Amino acid sequence: MGRSHGIHAEPTSFGLKFALWYDECGRNIKRLEDAIEIVSVGQFSGAVGNYAHLDPEVEERAVLDAGTQAGARRVFLIEEPVAAAIGAGIDIAKPNGNMIVDIGGGTSDIAVISLGGIVESTSIKIAGDRFDEAIVKYIRRKHNVLIGERTAEEMKMTIGCVYPREEPKEMEVRGRCLMTGLPRVFTVSSEEMIEAFEEVTDKIVEAVHSVLERTAPELVGDISTNGIVMTGGGSLIYGFDKLIESKTGIATRVADDAISxxxxxxxxxxxxxxxMRDNPLSYSRKRQML
Known part of the structure; x- marks a missing residue:
């Protein structure tokens, strides 16, 4: 909880011990089957999993194998932005373009979706966890104070914003002064949070621009009409939709229940x-194992 020393461990970004990961995939699917009390004889009919980005030759195959070992007769994978669009209530089967900006815990996925599949997309390893890190670094640099991860999370939830608030907020923060080693109490404003988050938000906005630049003009026109939809826990930071809208000129909204x-x-x-099985246009790059 940030009050004692410990080993800080996070999932790897670019490398995995696949034997361990493979086994864990199977165990997680089995736990899900048990949790929802599926009653079946031998196998259950199907399973669907979502992913932000998997290597088709190794990681996708591992997930598919884990699903069948857990008892599914059919296993489908759909890309996370497609799942997010469906969950946000977008009719992805239509021939017009829609843009999804999904800011999760470890990755941000930006995609243009049309005819049930992804037309253009990018995935960056910059998302919700980077905002907490940005706060810790900013407070250390600006105030010469060290704060814990729990304090950074509380600051993000209480005064965090990426666009100016109509009514600025302040928060009393406690940490350890790096000059004296003694406790220090000081006040941080919401305006400072915009500065703290700037490097992170710039990279996300840059990724949005990159996808738009590679998208066909007709689909960009559709997106201008339909707007950009944001999902994921990171999208709930105050003003993220306003920031994207100000940087792109396209109406942007946060989906209802964006986290889910x-x-x-x-x-x-x-x-x-x-x-999913019968429509060849749906769920681009889907993988199926019978």
Missing amino acids: CVAYGTGKALENLDA
Whole structure:
């Protein structure tokens, strides 16, 4: 909880011990099966999983194998932005373009979706966890005070913003002065949070611009009409939709229940396994194992 020394461990970004990861995938699917009390003889009919980015030759195959070992007759993978779009209530089967900006805990996925599949996309390893890190670094640099991760999280939730608030907020923060080693109490404003987050938000905005620049003009026109939809916990930081809108000139909104959109979308896809199997246009780069 940030009050004692410990070993800080995070999932690896670019490398995995696949034997361990493979086994854990199977165990997690089995736990899910038990948790929802699926009653079946031998196998359950199908499973759907979402992913931000998996290597098709190794990681996707490991997930598919884990699903079948857990008892599924069919396993489908859909990309996380597609699941987020479905969960946000977007009709992805239509021939017009929609843009999803999904800011999760470890990655931000930006995608243009049309005809049930992803037309252009990018995934960057900059997301919700980087905002906490940015606060810790900013407070250390600006105030010469060391704060813990829990304090940074509280600051993000209380006064965090990436766009000016109509009514600025302040928060009393406690940490350890790096000059004296003694406790220090000081006040931080919401305006400072904009400065603290600037490097992170600049990279996310840059990724949005990159996807728009690679998208066909007709689809960009659709996006201008339909707007950009934001999902994921990171999208709930105050003013993120306003920031994206100000930087792109495209109306932007945060989806209802943004945190759960990917889960909802994956569930809806599970309800339509036949459509996933039969429609060749849907769910681009989907993988199926029979």
